[in-house]
Amino acid sequence: MGPFLAPWFLMASAAAAIPVALHLLHRRKPQPVPFSTLRFLREAIASTRRSRHLTNLLTLLMRIFIILLLAFAFSQPQVTFTTLIPEGRRTCVIVLDSSASMQFRDGESTCFANAKEWAIKLIRSLGEGDRVAVLTPGVPHPRLAFPPTSDREAIIRVLNDLEAGHGHTSIPDTLTDFLKRIDKIGKTTGLELHVFSDFQKAGWDDKAMQSVGAQLAERGILLFLNHTRPPIVANAGITKAAFYPPAILGDGAFHTRATVLASSEFNGGNRLRLTVQDDQQADTSFTLLPGKSSRQVLAGAARGEDEHVMGMLQLEPDGFDLDNVFRFCLPRRTAIPVLLVDGSAEQVGEGRETFFVKHAIQPGGKTTTLFQPRQTDWPSFLSDDLHTYSVVFVCNPPSLGEAASRKITEFARRGGTVVLMPGQHHALESSLDRLPVLSGFRVDKEVLPEEKGIGIVGSEKPSQLEKRLLSIMPPPANLVVRRRLIFKDLPANAKPVFHYADGGVFAMALPLGKGSVWVTSVSANRDWSEWPLTPFFVLFTQELIKGSARHMLAERTTEVGSPVVMEWPENALELDFHVQTPDGNEHVTHISRTDIEKPVLIGGFTRPGFYTIRRGDAKHVVAVNLPEDEMEMVYQSMQELALPLRGVSVYQADSWHKHQQNLVNLRQGRPLWPLLLCIAFFLTVTEELFANIRSRASAVPEALRQFTRRGARA
Numbered sequence: 001m002g003p004f005l006a007p008w009f010l011m012a013s014a015a016a017a018i019p020v021a022l023h024l025l026h027r028r029k030p031q032p033v034p035f036s037t038l039r040f041l042r043e044a045i046a047s048t049r050r051s052r053h054l055t056n057l058l059t060l061l062m063r064i065f066i067i068l069l070l071a072f073a074f075s076q077p078q079v080t081f082t083t084l085i086p087e088g089r090r091t092c093v094i095v096l097d098s099s100a101s102m103q104f105r106d107g108e109s110t111c112f113a114n115a116k117e118w119a120i121k122l123i124r125s126l127g128e129g130d131r132v133a134v135l136t137p138g139v140p141h142p143r144l145a146f147p148p149t150s151d152r153e154a155i156i157r158v159l160n161d162l163e164a165g166h167g168h169t170s171i172p173d174t175l176t177d178f179l180k181r182i183d184k185i186g187k188t189t190g191l192e193l194h195v196f197s198d199f200q201k202a203g204w205d206d207k208a209m210q211s212v213g214a215q216l217a218e219r220g221i222l223l224f225l226n227h228t229r230p231p232i233v234a235n236a237g238i239t240k241a242a243f244y245p246p247a248i249l250g251d252g253a254f255h256t257r258a259t260v261l262a263s264s265e266f267n268g269g270n271r272l273r274l275t276v277q278d279d280q281q282a283d284t285s286f287t288l289l290p291g292k293s294s295r296q297v298l299a300g301a302a303r304g305e306d307e308h309v310m311g312m313l314q315l316e317p318d319g320f321d322l323d324n325v326f327r328f329c330l331p332r333r334t335a336i337p338v339l340l341v342d343g344s345a346e347q348v349g350e351g352r353e354t355f356f357v358k359h360a361i362q363p364g365g366k367t368t369t370l371f372q373p374r375q376t377d378w379p380s381f382l383s384d385d386l387h388t389y390s391v392v393f394v395c396n397p398p399s400l401g402e403a404a405s406r407k408i409t410e411f412a413r414r415g416g417t418v419v420l421m422p423g424q425h426h427a428l429e430s431s432l433d434r435l436p437v438l439s440g441f442r443v444d445k446e447v448l449p450e451e452k453g454i455g456i457v458g459s460e461k462p463s464q465l466e467k468r469l470l471s472i473m474p475p476p477a478n479l480v481v482r483r484r485l486i487f488k489d490l491p492a493n494a495k496p497v498f499h500y501a502d503g504g505v506f507a508m509a510l511p512l513g514k515g516s517v518w519v520t521s522v523s524a525n526r527d528w529s530e531w532p533l534t535p536f537f538v539l540f541t542q543e544l545i546k547g548s549a550r551h552m553l554a555e556r557t558t559e560v561g562s563p564v565v566m567e568w569p570e571n572a573l574e575l576d577f578h579v580q581t582p583d584g585n586e587h588v589t590h591i592s593r594t595d596i597e598k599p600v601l602i603g604g605f606t607r608p609g610f611y612t613i614r615r616g617d618a619k620h621v622v623a624v625n626l627p628e629d630e631m632e633m634v635y636q637s638m639q640e641l642a643l644p645l646r647g648v649s650v651y652q653a654d655s656w657h658k659h660q661q662n663l664v665n666l667r668q669g670r671p672l673w674p675l676l677l678c679i680a681f682f683l684t685v686t687e688e689l690f691a692n693i694r695s696r697a698s699a700v701p702e703a704l705r706q707f708t709r710r711g712a713r714a
Contacts, residue, residue: 062687066680090130090192091148091185093178094119097197097228098162099138099169100560100630104198104320106230112164115196115228118656120159122194123152125660133185134158137174139165140606147184166322166607167561168627171197172208179215191221194659198229199636202629206644213648222666223650226659229635230319235263236270236288237323237631238313245370246546247333248309252302258313258326259295262288263633266318274298276311307332308556308621310610323631327610327623329556335372336549339389341381343397343425351375353395353423356532357524360541371545386411390549395524396423400431409436413513417548420517421524422485429485432519437512442488453478455501456536463497463509468543473535480530485521514597518544557623563603564622566613571596575615582609582624 096119102112123132131148134155144162145155175193185191193216197203216223241258248254258272267290273283282298302309308329315324338361340354351358354375361373376384382403386392392411397404397420408418422428422445429443456475458466469475475498487505490496497518498506507520522528531537558564568575575591579602591600602613605624613620638652651666653659 059687059690062683062690066683066687070677070680090126090190091132092122092126092130092192092194093133093135093148093185094122095135095137095171095174095178095193095195095197096144096159096162097138097169097171097195098136098142098165099200099203100164100166100322100626101198101200101320101633102138102228103164103322104230104233104235104633106319110164111198111228111230115226116159116162118226118228118659119194119196120156121656122659123156123159125663126152135174135178136162136165137171138167138169142174146181147186165560166626168203168629169197170203170205170208171195171199172205172212175212176208179212182219191219192224193221194224194226196226196228199225199227199641200630200632201634201636202632204636204641209644213645213650217648221649223645223648224659224662225638225641225650225652227638227652227654232265233263233319233633233635234266235318235320235323235631235633236266236315237261237320237626238272238315238326239293239323239628239631241313241326241328243328243330247331247370248302249333249335249370252304252309252332253299254301254330255297255299256313256328257295257297259293260286260288260315261293261631262290264291266290271316272296272298273314274300274311275314276300276302277304277306277309302330302332305332307619310621310623320631320633322608322626325608326625327557327608329610329621329623331556333370336370336545337389338371338373338545339381339384339386339392340373340375341378341392341394341397342375343378343395343427344423353421353523353525354393355525356537357393357395357541360532360538361545363538371542382407386416387414389416391417391419391545393419393421393524395421396425397428398425399427400434402434405434405436408517409512412437412515412517415514417515417544418517419544420519421522422520422528423523423525424527435517437510437517438491438519440489441491441494444486444488445483446486447483448481451480451482454481455479456498456506457501459496459499463495465497465509465540465543465547468547469536469539472539476531476534476536479534481522481528483522483528485519487519487521515548556621557625558605559625559627560605560608561603561627562605563601564605565599565601566620568600568615575600577602578614579604580612580614582607582611 096115098112102110102115104111106114119134126132129150130152131150132152132155133146133148134144135146136142136144139162144158149155175195178193213223237260239259239261241256243254243256245254256274260270260272266288269285269287271283271285274281281300284296284298286294286296288294298313300311302311309332310327310329312328313326317324340351340357342351342353344353354373358373358375361371378398381392381394386407389411392408394408400408412418420428420432426445429445432438432443433441455477456479458470458475462470484500484504487508490505490508491510493510495509495511496505496507497509500506505521507518509516509518522531524532526532556564573593573596575593577589577591578586579589580586587604589602589604591602593600602622605611605622608624608626611622611624613622641652642650651662653662
């Protein structure tokens with residue numbers, strides 16, 4: 001196709017001869033005027049004639065240019081500096097975001113349906129020899145049609161049947177994977193990459209896109225970013241929920257703390273309901289502010305003896321119903337026993353050193369809490385079997401002999417957690433290096449001349465315990481300390497847990513086998529510090545136990561696309577599980593592991609709902625929810641998307657019309673007719689003003705007028 005979209009209008013340029021003809025027909029010969037003295041008059045006539053000729057010439061030229069400009073404007077010329085889309089066969093790769101957020105309802109349709117319709121229009125606009133490929137990140141099989149094919153109708157049929165998925169999508173990861181597979185396409189000159197997405201910020205990484213952009217520029221690939229986000233996003237969703245206790249115990253009472261997030265355009269009230277085993281037990285109404293989150297607490301109870309307790313939290317319907325429901329599955333457990341060893345007790349039951357630990361595990365002396373402490377003395381600890389315990393607190397022990405070291409090491413290797421806390425025996429600090437895991441580790445005891453308030457701060461690389469604690473409450477800003485251990489020469493695999501504000505490690509964890517060994521810098525009683533009197537001590541103790549027994553407290557709740565970890569005590573490395581999906585379908589999942597003592601990771605959860613996993617007589621239920629990243633509803637603007645893509649041929653649009661115009665501009669050039677019309681209008685106004693000004697008669701002196709009149713009468 002030539003540079004003109006309507007070349008037949010060029011014939012109108014012949015009208016430029018009209019002003020030339022009119023100009024020639026209206027030429028006037030000068031009329032002789034009898035006059036006695038002609039010198040000055042001849043000079044005036046010559047000057048007037050030259051001015052009139054110049055005026056007529058300029059006016060003629062402007063009129064010719066006006067007609068030519070109008071003819072060229074109506075022929076719709078295009079300006080192309082370089083041929084970005086070469087003539088001939090095109091290869092288009094369509095990336096259709098199929099993540100959960102694309103199911104947001106925009107009026108009568110969804111963002112995904114609008115994007116799919118847009119993509120089908122693009123495919124229908126291709127020529128017979130053009131090829132097309134379709135990638136659909138967010139569904140289990142993201143390469144819908146790859147490598148590219150010329151069978152456009154087959155792709156359209158598949159697209160019409162495609163439904164959006166429920167997983168998370170990262171556009172940079174999708175494009176990176178495409179670039180790794182680009183060799184299957186063959187010739188990439190003039191390749192077009194069309195992305196249809198709502199471009200959530202959670203699925204966009206500027207650093208990754210810089211790398212993608214460099215590869216696109218190097219290969220000369222055109223990138224089209226087509227925005228399908230809804231114009232108004234009024235949404236509220238449940239992003240997370242925590243359950244206390246994390247398992248059903250005793251009478252089955254529990255409470256949940258749910259976090260509800262409102263989008264930037266949501267403002268108003270909502271209602272949260274708690275349903276347990278099809279029984280609605282509690283609800284609460286609250287108000288949400290735009291872009292803010294709200295925490296709501298509801299209490300419930302699970303009756304009966306079912307091994308798994310299923311339920312859900314639910315909000316009022318809105319434009320995105322997927323995040324209005326949060327499903328959960330809590331295990332039913334007996335109490336988890338925790339052993340408290342008092343190294344200074346002369347008989348079982350005294351427990352001076354373990355008094356505060358016991359009350360931290362059972363606040364208020366409640367016996368229905370998840371953890372059940374049992375106190376013992378040092379001799380009983382050395383003789384008892386520890387296999388029934390998950391966590392052992394050793395407080396103020398005497399010197400760690402060979403028997404104690406061997407017992408602690410074996411217990412930790414099997415998966416237990418041992419917490420060593422110093423005391424008045426002053427023996428722990430001198431015998432820590434007798435444990436093989438603490439070989440080379442040294443401590444010094446610091447006795448302060450007077451008690452001192454020292455703040456506790458988080459680590460630069462916080463441990464899991466620190467993250468959990470800091471999400472609940474901050475550490476003490478002024479902890480009264482009288483004496484403490486100063487840790488030196490920490491083992492390479494040691495993990496510091498909190499620090500003193502003036503320097504030094506507050507506590508330390510060392511992995512050992514399947515378990516771990518912990519050492520605290522202060523004791524569990526008030527002789528060393530006021531730590532046992534703080535809420536921080538209670539939370540520290542409970543979260544440490546929860547983390548150690550997490551495999552027993554797994555809520556069996558995960559997200560779409562994420563696996564669930566299950567302890568499976570079976571003497572087999574190859575395992576087949578029967579998985580029943582929420583819609584009732586069943587399939588077999590094969591799991592391999594390298595060690596029979598390792599847990600199994602079961603995945604393949606592609607949509608929210610309750611999944612049932614069976615093997616033999618064992619049965620587990622898993623609650624699967626929407627990925628948290630898909631609930632934020634915060635989008636990248638066109639300017640933000642373009643920042644990491646400098647130097648890349650990137651074109652953005654928010655409608656099919658604009659997308660189509662981008663393609664026309666690239667293939668045929670940018671339209672020149674608006675500029676031509678503007679110039680023609682300017683010349684029309686200028687010609688009119690110029691002709692009027694130059695044609696105004698100059699004032700004739702009165703004496704010359706009277707003189708000419710006399711000459712005429714004579």
